[in-house]
Amino acid sequence: MIGPQVLTLQIDSDLFALPVARVQEILDLAPFLKVPHWPTHLLGVIDVRGTGVAVVDLRLLLGLAPKPDDAATRLVVLRLDTPRGPLGIALKTERVLEVTELDGPKQDPLPETGMADGVSRFVAGLGRRDGKLxxxxxxDGMFDAETLDQAQGAKAA
Structure with a gap:
């Protein structure tokens, strides 16, 4: 049985996926306006078709060390549904792979590790593609209220 359609991303050697239905578009990395006093993972604001969209560094959001941008770096513009209405956020990621389907409809939960609950808020579950995790x-869980508030402010700009 075929699983959900996803956009796959690569960070270092790890594979991540986003639901295709939430992806608005994929852009080449473009200059952005840096906003003072924003958290480190919020890089700034870009203009996407006349709307200010906050740029979030996925590596930094996940707690990984920064990495220099290269020709494969992309911005994945996502549509989030927030209590204050729809919101666009651009995730900066080092490599976009493909739109594909997971090997099956089943997602496994993350294994229990005894780590703080905050770690698991970024991952909804584990799927498989061609036998790889x-x-x-x-x-819906990876962006805290502060990030959403600041991103909402970028939209109004």
């Missing part, structure tokens, strides 16, 4: 990013 793929971490399904939890778009």
């Amino acid at each position: 793929v971490a399904m990013l939890d778009l």
Whole structure:
């Protein structure tokens, strides 16, 4: 049985996936306006078709060390549904692979590790593609209220 359609991303050697239905578009990395006093993972604001969209560094959001941008770096513009209405956020990621389907409809939960609950808020579950593990990013859980408030402010700009 075929699983959900996803956009796969690569960070280092790890595979991540986002639901295709939440992806608006994929852009080449473009200059962005840096906003003072924003958290480190919020890089700034870009203009996407006349709307200010906050740029979030996925590596930094996940707690990974920064990495220099290269020709494969992309911005994945996502649509989030928030209590204040729809919101666009651009995830900066080092490599976009493909739109594909997971090997099956079943997602496994993350194994219990005894780590703080905050670690698991980024991953909704584990799927498989061609036998390799793929971490399904939890778009509804990965952005805290402060990030959403600041991103909402970028939209108004």
